[in-house]
Amino acid sequence: MIALGTLNTLTVKKQVKFGFYLDGLSWGEILLPNNVAPAGLEIGQELPVFLYLDSEDQLIATTEKPAIMVGQVAMLPVVAVTKVGAFLNWGLKKDLLVPFSEQQIPLKEGQKYLVYCYVDLSTRIVASTKLDRHLHKTEPHYNPGDKVDIIVSEQTDIGYKAVVNQQHWGVLYKNEVFKPLRRGDKHTAYIVKVREDGKIDLRLTATTYKQALELTEQVLNKLKQNGGKLALTDKSSPELIYETFGVSKKAYKQAIGTLYKNKKIVILDAGIMLVGS
Template structure:
């Protein structure tokens, strides 16, 4: 199945015309700026700009119904990328600090994701060019909107990973951000979680990320890390601390006992990574800890 489109489409039911319907309608009459279409009971307007070409009275066309910019039910011959009660990936094209974000769904009217359905922290909002995994719904007034997918909907898409995935590099897109980290759906449709301690930058909804699979759970879900494997990261973190010490004339007021939040703020690493890097440097007799300070041994300042 196409990763970008999960089809659950049904034919238009026998009821009043509503946004999201795809159905065949007949040209009832022509006007200078467009056409009035009918399903035999109701009429809806198709602007010339929304038609594939000139139409004649009595001609039947397939159209998609939506609410235009003046909130009127209208028709277009352009078909949406993701239809009503479908879910799929749509590109972010604009944002409004008051309303939310807008997605390109293949027609002139962009879909809105309301601000209430977005992360509270603005820097976790998606940016133009990002892609969101959304489901297309109707609001209480019958207008179409997009909502981030639920866990149940992601579960219908996702496939379990096997243990051969460990330590492989994968690319995924963030579909949910929580305080502890971010959930991604990989290009192979595996669910992957990255804890904040394993991020090299704060992730946002809709962001595409390349990372390493650090653990494969029994249920086939993955844990991931944006950091190098520990044996590589130890050296990088130790070098980072050495640079910091050198720039401070060989001493810093941080040791194994420094609180985790201070370590995170000063060095952008977890407390455990900090302690491992310090341990490596002390084992190599490059630094020592004295009276709450870490110092270069023999004043090894470049």
């Protein structure tokens, strides 16, 4: 099925002086201009193209990949503000419109904003900074430990709000974050759980059984390197723990808890110590 604002694999139908016409099936013939056509393109060849409307609102194909597609979220700069709205640079000749009705706050030229791209009722490809209007419209189906892609949206009192897989809202709690995050940053994250209200808890590191075992080994090795003692307890700061082992305080507490239960370490006020040291 052919869709506006996304990548579509189409077949070259014929060549003309100014480009190639692609078979758009029920959409008719779609022009691929010479300046974006790959060298050696032949009739009958299939190629992936992005479909959008040009400055004259004519359907056109391009092999250029924009910075955002329909159904996606991205951080884009405003290049102009006019009487119809703000225009964003998304990597194509025709800029991407953010109508005034889709602006959470008035957009300013030269600033970057996190936007969602969609096709409006008049079949225009447009963007919106009102992410709540467009995200989390489907029920999230994730399992604990699932690996997802996130884009940081904003910092809140409890942590960071993030877009999960271009579709849903998730939360990174501040006690699970040990490096600076900025609006628009892209990261890999892991599902902690999906709550009954549909909200998604995230963390930036995986906590599989294998990784838990690896962390206990890292702690033991660190102890051996330091004469059997380490001034790092379950009461140490999350930042210091992350600096030392690159994990959350919760993961570290679980690791030393396992070592303690297995009688490999003792936990003192000043730190941890190998048994027999």
